[in-house]
Amino acid sequence: MDEKRGAILAELPRLRRYARALVRDRDVADDLVQDCIEKALTRMDGWQSGDNPRRWLFTIMHNLFVDQLRRMKRRGTSVSYEEATGSAMMTEPSQLDNIAAREVLQALQAIAPDRRSALVLVAVEGLTYAEAATVLGIPAGTVMSRIARGREELRKELEDASRRRTIRVVER
Amino acid sequence: MTAEFTERDIHLALDGELPAERLNDFGAWLEANPDMKIKAARFDADRQRLQTALGPVAYEAVPGKLTETILGNGSDLLGMRSWWRGAIAAGLLVAAAAGGYALGVAGGPAGIARASDPVAERAVAAHRIYSAEKLHVVEVGADQKDHLVGWLSKRVGITLKAPDLAPEGFSLVGGRLLPSGEKVAAQFMYQDYSGNRISLYVTQTAGSDETGFRLFEKADARAFYWLDGGFGYAIAGAVPEATMEAVARAAYRQLLPVAAKG
Numbered sequence: 001m002d003e004k005r006g007a008i009l010a011e012l013p014r015l016r017r018y019a020r021a022l023v024r025d026r027d028v029a030d031d032l033v034q035d036c037i038e039k040a041l042t043r044m045d046g047w048q049s050g051d052n053p054r055r056w057l058f059t060i061m062h063n064l065f066v067d068q069l070r071r072m073k074r075r076g077t078s079v080s081y082e083e084a085t086g087s088a089m090m091t092e093p094s095q096l097d098n099i100a101a102r103e104v105l106q107a108l109q110a111i112a113p114d115r116r117s118a119l120v121l122v123a124v125e126g127l128t129y130a131e132a133a134t135v136l137g138i139p140a141g142t143v144m145s146r147i148a149r150g151r152e153e154l155r156k157e158l159e160d161a162s163r164r165r166t167i168r169v170v171e172r
Numbered sequence: 173m174t175a176e177f178t179e180r181d182i183h184l185a186l187d188g189e190l191p192a193e194r195l196n197d198f199g200a201w202l203e204a205n206p207d208m209k210i211k212a213a214r215f216d217a218d219r220q221r222l223q224t225a226l227g228p229v230a231y232e233a234v235p236g237k238l239t240e241t242i243l244g245n246g247s248d249l250l251g252m253r254s255w256w257r258g259a260i261a262a263g264l265l266v267a268a269a270a271g272g273y274a275l276g277v278a279g280g281p282a283g284i285a286r287a288s289d290p291v292a293e294r295a296v297a298a299h300r301i302y303s304a305e306k307l308h309v310v311e312v313g314a315d316q317k318d319h320l321v322g323w324l325s326k327r328v329g330i331t332l333k334a335p336d337l338a339p340e341g342f343s344l345v346g347g348r349l350l351p352s353g354e355k356v357a358a359q360f361m362y363q364d365y366s367g368n369r370i371s372l373y374v375t376q377t378a379g380s381d382e383t384g385f386r387l388f389e390k391a392d393a394r395a396f397y398w399l400d401g402g403f404g405y406a407i408a409g410a411v412p413e414a415t416m417e418a419v420a421r422a423a424y425r426q427l428l429p430v431a432a433k434g
Contacts, residue, residue, distance in 0.1 A: 005243065012234045012242075016230070037238065100224070105226075124222055124223055124227075148183050151215050
């Protein structure tokens with residue numbers, strides 16, 4: 001086994017986490033990771049060992065995610081990605097099984113995918129705007145505005161969620 | 173002097189993209205604009221919620237199918253020094269310790285061992301004392317960073333560096349020299365835009381034990397620490413665990429002797 005495979009292996013936990021933020025269902029997310037590493041393995045020659053493996057792998061994953069979204073859009077008419085991959089299946093890993101975590105992940109799925117990916121790359125995965133820009137293939141300024149809008153949307157979704165929760169409690 | 177900021181800067185500050193020298197002015201602007209301060213706090217809270225919800229995914233056992241795809245079947249995992257290092261840096265491997273978990277790459281429980289060590293306890297104690305200081309939080313400020321790092325390296329006996337924690341939202345305030353048992357320790361203090369502080373503590377250890385990442389908690393403060401090559405390293409603070417962990421991992425990566433080379 002060479003160094004490059006080792007580097008991919010070392011990135012697996014983070015790739016899985018990023019995938020889980022993009023598509024909520026665990027199995028669908030792991031399929032995305034699987035596709036990503038398969039693609040990465042076929043492209044290892046093009047990857048310079050000095051390059052940051054995380055950025056390289058996140059870029060591959062992001063492109064696969066975008067392809068998937070596009071396919072979804074072509075196929076289904078009004079099925080949102082969330083409905084197709086996320087809350088419809090509702091498989092919750094036990095660690096995430098608490099209200100706060102569930103709500104924020106649900107809210108994350110409700111915001112536009114391009115904002116979701118920018119927000120997660122920076123706020124969860126700790127990439128700089130410049131790094132996120134490379135991964136997403138957009139200018140750093142666009143990363144910034146997607147994050148700003150993403151945060152606003154997320155806040156709104158979370159406020160709605162807590163309002164719904166309050167109403168449910170009151171109705172009982 | 174009134175520096176002008178906009179809502180945009182809230183995001184920049186939160187994401188560590190605001191230049192360190194503007195952070196003080198930004199803090200003052202927030203104080204003068206309660207609406208913006210509320211907004212900043214809200215975004216910060218949402219971010220922490222996201223980190224808390226998603227953080228654990230990185231410690232789940234990785235499905236065997238994924239590792240097999242990379243390694244093929246029956247690969248020789250041992251003797252891969254560089255792989256080993258990389259995996260540790262990514263937090264895949266965790267030392268087995270009392271109250272902790274056994275390590276697991278291709279499966280099994282993975283987590284961060286909770287254990288106590290003099291290094292971690294001293295780091296937390298020192299953090300408590302100096303992070304509370306308003307005027308004398310550091311002995312040498314970040315404006316003399318090269319001098320600070322050189323001085324502490326010489327006294328502690330290892331080539332140190334003050335890790336760049338800007339992506340994690342923290343900028344260097346400065347550092348100081350401290351006693352640590354019979355030896356000395358270096359403390360680098362960092363601060364985020366809202367004044368939360370974390371510190372990096374480095375000292376020589378008695379043995380030459382090597383550990384993975386460990387977590388030590390005492391009251392509301394905690395330290396992520398590791399021992400390596402006769403030195404102990406700890407990131408101490410009272411910020412949420414997910415934030416601390418992100419900082420500690422970033423510091424770990426940058427302080428690895430291997431990483432220092434390239």
